[in-house]
Amino acid sequence: MRTSLNITNKLTKLSEMRGESIFQVLEFDELNGGTDVETSIKLKFMRDSGIKLKQVRIILEDSAVKLESGVLSYLKGNIELNNKFGGVIGLGKKLLTSKVTGETAFKPRYEGIGEIFLEPSFGHFGLIELEDEEIIVDDGLFYACEDTVEVGAAMQKSISSMMMGNEGIFQTKLSGSGVIVLELPVPETEIFKCKLINDTLKVDGNFTILRTAGIGFTVEKSAKSLIGSATSGEGFLNVYKGTGEVWLVPTNSVYRKLSGIGLKSMTNPEGTSNAEV
Template sequence: MQDPLSTASGSPAEATGKKQNMVLIDSASNQGFKVDILGYKTLAGSNDPRTAQAVYFANQTDLKLKQVCLTLNQSEAIVEAGALHYLHGHIELQNPVGGVGGLGKAMLKKMLTNETAFMPRYQGSGSVYLEPSFGDFLIYNLRNEEIIADRGLFYCSEASLSVGVAMQKNVSSALLGGEGLFQTQVRGSGIAVFELPVPASEVRCVHLNNETLQVDGNFALMRSGRIDFSVEKSSKGMFGSLSSGEGLLQTFRGTGRVWLAPTQAIYNQMSMGGLSGLSSAQHSSRTTT
């Protein structure tokens, strides 16, 4: 399989004698399948002054433009519709609908999970490059297990994985937990890539061993293993809830993993009000009620 950072013969980079302007951020591979998260070291700028100013600040803050590359060797990948940037090699696009019934299921899945209705499948040998973005990504290798993720986080995976819909077990969790009634279910064995709302380095993975994790806010991204999700009061009595200053907590019980994005609420506040609203410590990010 070709290294995605290598320079093909006759390419512009080779012709000009310039070095590759890309770094490898993360990578994972299984037999016949490899995923690389690539990052552009810097952006060269633009002849438009306004764009050049944005590029300057991106470079100064080390905000990297990223790109996911899938390398296939007689294998198959599932990708979010519209994510393809370019591909090369001997790869065929498969986009099975499965008749009227398949169309109905796909549209229902889109409505429930915020994922695209039809996920193209790329089959063969070669490289598939997905659209560059300033987003952040998490690679996870499932081993005969299940991931329940927030709607819209799934980005791409090996075709050995099944991507479907997971329904909350009780109405109170759906109405009060801030996650909605339906989430995305990824099941099986293989590599999956999830698009994150915060940098991957700021995501914390909490391992539970027949334990309980309670979260005051909506910053739990996904969970794996035998973990039950519910919404509970922070204490048994009304007086205890009032005196503690907390209300309802997202509660995870069992054995498995829970991925948290503790900085997500801070970025949301900064996008709405800049830094002025963060001059003092925030007491709670609050679970939706």
């Protein structure tokens, strides 16, 4: 038996993915709750700019999910919180994974029949499904998953990636089969999902957020010689080799510049051709 909350016409379903549970990304059509002038002005600016509030809904059908700690908003139905620590060894592994990846140690596990709503956010969410696969994602991207997905840590396999990759020594590893919710830094439409077949991808910067298990990661000089690397202005590049998929978010740096510096950095980027004399 499936329980259901009434989703009013104030919410639009952006995406849906079905596994043992149903995962939906919902969007509030409009926010009209401003009770003072300042808040109302901000809400109007957000409406005009197309910034909308989103929320993840999970429908449990006698199934179980794991959530990032602190993201639950509310739930309805016959749902129980049932964390499995796996004894002293399991607890130790969770604490170690938390320490090295920066993720929270405990992922609350909810099981039963009903609906779960996660905290609303002005951010962006993506739904992906693993089929006996493994992916490595940036820390902080994990939001929720089916209980059949294991959340762990992956250690960088080369000294260069550990020391110069700007990704840390460990990253979050998601493996198994099931649906995953990721909290993305940009809309999914702005993600470049690069497929490699025994090929190489070189990236100037650390704007890769996901790679599949068949992709190796190293850091290399942009040119064969140190002089060539220095004169190119690029220095070192993040290099991805193998067969699989790499997700890039090239627009994320634009948003960071707009937020922190303003439009001047975009209209007059640094470089010799734009140097002031």
